[in-house]
Amino acid sequence: MVNQYHEDLLKKTEQQRHNTEVFFKKLRDRLCLIFEEIEDKSGHLYKDDKPGKFIQKKWKRLGGGGGLTSIMSGRVFEKVGVHISTVYGDSPKNVTSDENSKILNGKFWATGISVIAHPKNPHIPAVHFNTRMVMTDKYWFGGGADLTPVLEIRRTQEDQDTIEFHEAMEKSCHKHKIADYGKFKKWCDEYFYLKHRNEIRGVGGIFFDNLCSNNIDSDFLFIKSVGNNLIDVYPKIVFNNYEKEWTEENREEQLIRRGRYVEFNLLYDRGTKFGLSTGGNVESILSSLPPIVKWP
Amino acid sequence: MVNQYHEDLLKKTEQQRHNTEVFFKKLRDRLCLIFEEIEDKSGHLYKDDKPGKFIQKKWKRLGGGGGLTSIMSGRVFEKVGVHISTVYGDSPKNVTSDENSKILNGKFWATGISVIAHPKNPHIPAVHFNTRMVMTDKYWFGGGADLTPVLEIRRTQEDQDTIEFHEAMEKSCHKHKIADYGKFKKWCDEYFYLKHRNEIRGVGGIFFDNLCSNNIDSDFLFIKSVGNNLIDVYPKIVFNNYEKEWTEENREEQLIRRGRYVEFNLLYDRGTKFGLSTGGNVESILSSLPPIVKWP
Numbered sequence: 001m002v003n004q005y006h007e008d009l010l011k012k013t014e015q016q017r018h019n020t021e022v023f024f025k026k027l028r029d030r031l032c033l034i035f036e037e038i039e040d041k042s043g044h045l046y047k048d049d050k051p052g053k054f055i056q057k058k059w060k061r062l063g064g065g066g067g068l069t070s071i072m073s074g075r076v077f078e079k080v081g082v083h084i085s086t087v088y089g090d091s092p093k094n095v096t097s098d099e100n101s102k103i104l105n106g107k108f109w110a111t112g113i114s115v116i117a118h119p120k121n122p123h124i125p126a127v128h129f130n131t132r133m134v135m136t137d138k139y140w141f142g143g144g145a146d147l148t149p150v151l152e153i154r155r156t157q158e159d160q161d162t163i164e165f166h167e168a169m170e171k172s173c174h175k176h177k178i179a180d181y182g183k184f185k186k187w188c189d190e191y192f193y194l195k196h197r198n199e200i201r202g203v204g205g206i207f208f209d210n211l212c213s214n215n216i217d218s219d220f221l222f223i224k225s226v227g228n229n230l231i232d233v234y235p236k237i238v239f240n241n242y243e244k245e246w247t248e249e250n251r252e253e254q255l256i257r258r259g260r261y262v263e264f265n266l267l268y269d270r271g272t273k274f275g276l277s278t279g280g281n282v283e284s285i286l287s288s289l290p291p292i293v294k295w296p
Numbered sequence: 297m298v299n300q301y302h303e304d305l306l307k308k309t310e311q312q313r314h315n316t317e318v319f320f321k322k323l324r325d326r327l328c329l330i331f332e333e334i335e336d337k338s339g340h341l342y343k344d345d346k347p348g349k350f351i352q353k354k355w356k357r358l359g360g361g362g363g364l365t366s367i368m369s370g371r372v373f374e375k376v377g378v379h380i381s382t383v384y385g386d387s388p389k390n391v392t393s394d395e396n397s398k399i400l401n402g403k404f405w406a407t408g409i410s411v412i413a414h415p416k417n418p419h420i421p422a423v424h425f426n427t428r429m430v431m432t433d434k435y436w437f438g439g440g441a442d443l444t445p446v447l448e449i450r451r452t453q454e455d456q457d458t459i460e461f462h463e464a465m466e467k468s469c470h471k472h473k474i475a476d477y478g479k480f481k482k483w484c485d486e487y488f489y490l491k492h493r494n495e496i497r498g499v500g501g502i503f504f505d506n507l508c509s510n511n512i513d514s515d516f517l518f519i520k521s522v523g524n525n526l527i528d529v530y531p532k533i534v535f536n537n538y539e540k541e542w543t544e545e546n547r548e549e550q551l552i553r554r555g556r557y558v559e560f561n562l563l564y565d566r567g568t569k570f571g572l573s574t575g576g577n578v579e580s581i582l583s584s585l586p587p588i589v590k591w592p
Contacts, residue, residue: 073592196572196581259585266562267572276492276563285492289555289591296369296587 003106005137010109013139016216017111020133024084024113027227031082031115032070034235039074045243049075059281064089069284073291076242078120081287086111091136092278110134116288122254123241125149125161126261129230131223139216141223142209145169145230146188148202150257151250155203161237162203168233169206176222177213184208194264201264258290265289299402301433306405309435312512313407316429320380320409323523327378327411328366330531335370341539345371355577360385365580369587372538374416377583382407387432388574406430412584418550419537421445421457421498422557425526427519435512437519438505441465441526442484444498446553447546451499457533458499464529465502472518473509480504490560497560554586561585
């Protein structure tokens with residue numbers, strides 16, 4: 001089935017789509033470099049463990065496109081994945097990534113980046129970030145970033161990490177017409193919520209979808225801003241905490257808290273469900289799951 | 297809303313419902329006793345660990361009824377849950393436990409038992425079992441039992457454990473008109489299947505739902521038979537394996553394989569989804585999740 005609106009949109013936005021892909025790739029490179037530098041600099045903390053190095057794997061999508069997974073099992077970052085993909089083809093039927101942004105029967109094109117880091121030290125919060133550009137017969141951007149401290153005592157809105165993260169996300173929305181920080185923050189709190197436990201997953205951040213002001217260039221500036229602010233704030237939060245000593249009890253609490261992360265991702269996360277049900281790359285989708293988890 | 301069919305059915309089946317509840321409770325007692333005996337007898341294998349003891353907790357359901365969880369963290373059984381519940385009230389709206397057995401808008405009553413054991417020794421397979429009796433304006437039985445060896449080398453149809461388990465399940469169907477072993481075995485293979493990984497969860501067993509021959513007593517004999525055969529075969533399988541030595545590699549493989557168990561239960565399992573979305577007891581529903589899991 002040829003969808004003329006879609007074909008026209010793809011042609012018209014060729015340069016912008018290319019720029020978005022390039023930005024995501026460079027962001028991936030910058031993030032991986034920073035994470036590896038942190039690994040290298042932590043020799044005084046983990047004398048017996050070698051610094052981690054990212055391992056990259058290409059994958060192809062049956063229906064069209066593919067991506068590249070970058071996964072590291074390190075000493076500061078027990079597991080971290082930084083993935084990019086560009087996929088296209090026939091829109092999956094009967095599946096929508098969002099009830100508000102139904103993917104039409106027809107063709108789609110999408111490019112995105114996703115990051116999830118599970119540090120070993122229970123004082124360092126886990127972080128999740130992703131942004132994407134989607135085209136059917138219209139375009140939109142979606143994504144977000146949120147922080148998950150794993151120790152109860154650090155899971156507060158008054159914690160320094162939480163404050164810094166929120167400030168960075170607020171800053172990322174600054175001066176961008178399309179970005180309503182208050183709305184995106186609330187959306188994040190509502191989205192990352194475990195109904196069955198009556199618990200939020202982390203301490204929040206921002207979440208957004210269906211962003212389309214009909215000015216791609218302007219909307220894209222916001223998407224860049226989220227990525228740039230994330231890459232600015234998370235390493236700071238890591239450095240704030242990575243020399244802190246932890247106890248067996250802290251580690252146990254972390255492993256149990258990680259179980260909630262798994263529960264959220266498998267029970268509720270739209271991206272996970274969407275990816276798995278549309279033949280996405282299992283390795284990159286489920287690389288969000290923490291390396292070791294306990295349900296005692 | 298009064299549903300006269302439902303009220304009449306409940307009255308008419310009072311003795312049979314009572315008998316089912318009593319059978320499930322006695323089965324729970326027998327299972328817990330056997331599991332604790334195995335713990336007690338394993339002192340020569342786990343000198344540093346104490347034998348596990350079941351801890352029981354009552355819970356009440358907001359809409360009516362409740363249950364009792366029995367959970368043990370032991371040395372042979374790293375985590376095992378044996379739960380019974382009897383719940384009733386208004387049928388959950390927009391939720392069905394099975395597309396073939398729509399719970400009608402109206403009242404329901406249900407009683408059930410569920411068992412899940414995650415042994416520590418990677419040579420001992422995990423087991424899952426549950427049976428239930430449900431009444432809306434008709435009655436039906438559902439349930440099943442399936443075995444999950446965690447070492448690739450033991451996950452075959454030729455393995456002695458697999459053979460013994462299948463024999464026991466076939467025997468449980470023997471001479472019961474309502475029980476079509478071939479159908480139930482196939483149903484189990486189809487149900488415990490991880491689409492996104494193109495993998496079966498374990499090595500199979502039986503799975504059934506909507507069983508109703510309009511002779512409750514006769515159908516109940518089959519349900520009893522499944523429970524009695526499970527209690528007969530699983531301890532044998534434990535004893536076949538529990539003295540086998542295992543390596544670090546075996547343990548690692550077990551922890552990774554357990555991840556598939558989590559993926560299945562949270563992504564696909566109807567009981568889990570049904571329970572969590574209808575305000576069931578989170579502790580008993582998610583007690584199926586293994587004690588330690590790895591996604592390296």
